[in-house]
Amino acid sequence: MTATARVPGNAGPGPAPAPFDAERARKDFPGLAARIRGYPLIYLDNAATSQRPRQVIEAISTFELTHAANVHRGVHTLSQQATAAYDEAREKVRAFINAGNASEIIFTSGTTASLNLVAGSYGRRFLKPGDEIVVTEMEHHSNLVPWQLIAEQTGAVVRALPVNDRGELERQAFDQLIGPRTRIVALAHVSNVMGTVNPVREIADRAHAQGAVVVVDGAQAVPHLPVDVQRLGCDFYAASAHKMYGPTGVGFLYGRLDLLERMPPWQGGGGMIERVALEGTTFAPPPARFEAGTPPIAQAVGLGAAIDYFRTLAGESLAHHEQDLLAYATTQVGQLPGVRLIGTANDRVSVLSFLVEGVHPHDVGTVLDARGVAVRAGHHCAQPLMRRFGVQGTVRASFGLYNRREEVDVLVDALGEVRKVFG
Amino acid sequence: MNGDLSELYQSLILDHNRAPRNFRVLEGANRHADGYNPLCGDSLSVWLKLEGDKIVDASFQGSGCAISKASASLMTTVVKGKTREEAGEIFANFQRMVTGQPGASDDLPPRLAVFAGVREYPARVKCASLPWHAMKAALEGSETERVSTE
Numbered sequence: 001m002t003a004t005a006r007v008p009g010n011a012g013p014g015p016a017p018a019p020f021d022a023e024r025a026r027k028d029f030p031g032l033a034a035r036i037r038g039y040p041l042i043y044l045d046n047a048a049t050s051q052r053p054r055q056v057i058e059a060i061s062t063f064e065l066t067h068a069a070n071v072h073r074g075v076h077t078l079s080q081q082a083t084a085a086y087d088e089a090r091e092k093v094r095a096f097i098n099a100g101n102a103s104e105i106i107f108t109s110g111t112t113a114s115l116n117l118v119a120g121s122y123g124r125r126f127l128k129p130g131d132e133i134v135v136t137e138m139e140h141h142s143n144l145v146p147w148q149l150i151a152e153q154t155g156a157v158v159r160a161l162p163v164n165d166r167g168e169l170e171r172q173a174f175d176q177l178i179g180p181r182t183r184i185v186a187l188a189h190v191s192n193v194m195g196t197v198n199p200v201r202e203i204a205d206r207a208h209a210q211g212a213v214v215v216v217d218g219a220q221a222v223p224h225l226p227v228d229v230q231r232l233g234c235d236f237y238a239a240s241a242h243k244m245y246g247p248t249g250v251g252f253l254y255g256r257l258d259l260l261e262r263m264p265p266w267q268g269g270g271g272m273i274e275r276v277a278l279e280g281t282t283f284a285p286p287p288a289r290f291e292a293g294t295p296p297i298a299q300a301v302g303l304g305a306a307i308d309y310f311r312t313l314a315g316e317s318l319a320h321h322e323q324d325l326l327a328y329a330t331t332q333v334g335q336l337p338g339v340r341l342i343g344t345a346n347d348r349v350s351v352l353s354f355l356v357e358g359v360h361p362h363d364v365g366t367v368l369d370a371r372g373v374a375v376r377a378g379h380h381c382a383q384p385l386m387r388r389f390g391v392q393g394t395v396r397a398s399f400g401l402y403n404r405r406e407e408v409d410v411l412v413d414a415l416g417e418v419r420k421v422f423g
Numbered sequence: 424m425n426g427d428l429s430e431l432y433q434s435l436i437l438d439h440n441r442a443p444r445n446f447r448v449l450e451g452a453n454r455h456a457d458g459y460n461p462l463c464g465d466s467l468s469v470w471l472k473l474e475g476d477k478i479v480d481a482s483f484q485g486s487g488c489a490i491s492k493a494s495a496s497l498m499t500t501v502v503k504g505k506t507r508e509e510a511g512e513i514f515a516n517f518q519r520m521v522t523g524q525p526g527a528s529d530d531l532p533p534r535l536a537v538f539a540g541v542r543e544y545p546a547r548v549k550c551a552s553l554p555w556h557a558m559k560a561a562l563e564g565s566e567t568e569r570v571s572t573e
Contacts, residue, residue, distance in 0.1 A: 037427060359489075360487065360488035360489060361488075362463060362465075362488040362490075362547070362550065363432075363488045363489045363490070366428075366431065366544055366546075366547060367428060367432075369544075370427060370428040377463075378462070378463045378464065379463070379464045383464065386464070392464055392465070392486055393463065393464060421428070421432050421437070422432075422437065422440075422489070423437075423441075
């Protein structure tokens, strides 16, 4: 287990903080008060989507109630207020991931759209037949399928970095697979199935040495790790708001400005143009070039509020809290008879995948649901990884800032029930 | 086990999950279909032997959860000896029962009533109906069909 203390948006070391107060944080999340089949909700599906704190809900609601107008269009006051709120959210994202320039932040509908944008714009413009796109065996389908699609259109080839038995990338393969033909390396910062933290910097250095660009799927990293795109050395970084306590429907793409400036638009429409004539159109500079149509304005404001919320949390102590939950869950679940853990990397965030011998993950998920425990069961949109481990699916418990050890105890107890039902 | 759960995982379902009946490739089958649920990755194959309009034998293989496996197993025992039309009617009835729609008539073979608990777990309806979709595709198709729940 890593001892490194990390918290999103707070990369620097500081004085030792007080222990994280999960009980207090829980009060911010109205969704956690739900009762499921007569039991209190135990929400362990944070890697799918996290609950939203009142602060985020209220920021969206305030915007909709008092500032609702379109952005970048109106001369009227309300539109200017909406534009200011939207631009402020962009600046918050910039600071959150330490990008050098707010123009490097593009709002999208989420990680999937962000990755498709890179593939559809950068990939389509610059890939040639025989070029190689290197992904990994642990990618979520959203960081694999867009590359397969663009490879088919451009004649490029997709290759995959293998995963070892612990669920880490096989380091020996880096030099074999990242070579002179590599143009793009696309990888998850954190595995959505196993929580493995990948060595982005190490891979980025190799990729850059070959003249390739590095695209990082950060969807599972942003809720758990401080992200500094400059230190990571990546060229693109994609994430969604709804996995980091923000709303659905919005996410962002960070792209290095010099790259964005050379990229063609991804979608055409309003807001992304410079000058339009029937004979042809010139395009706005980034980020507007990549934001065709009315963006999810209220949601972007909600994302900004989620970033503010992180900043109010107690620094390093949150990372300690999540690592404690992960260590406790790994021990408690891992010692149950017939349980096999999938993914035991040294460096992990609070995501735990496992199997109960002889019981299909969906049946485990249903028995847990009957006790109010929400987990994800299935292939987690990572079928190549399932094949790598020779399994059809896993049960995944993923922990957020509001989870507590006693919830792990209920999970373990409910897993005992699984054994009782299925003998 | 709490109420809903014991309704769902009735002993007949658990029994068919542990020891599925007709779990084999069917010798002499003249109809076959693969069923696949892209949401969960569950897949199973159904084989039928048709003589005229009658299903004289049925079998299945594949991997899936307890609900889909037990449903496939019970289905093969139920449709054996039925005509195409009868099998189709049983499926329609079964579908109404697991989705909690009115009109699941009393004609439903009593064994299939064990799946009534599925309606309390909407996420699991497709598990129960996957083998039936495959059976229907096998009946309607010429030789080999592939059907998806999506």
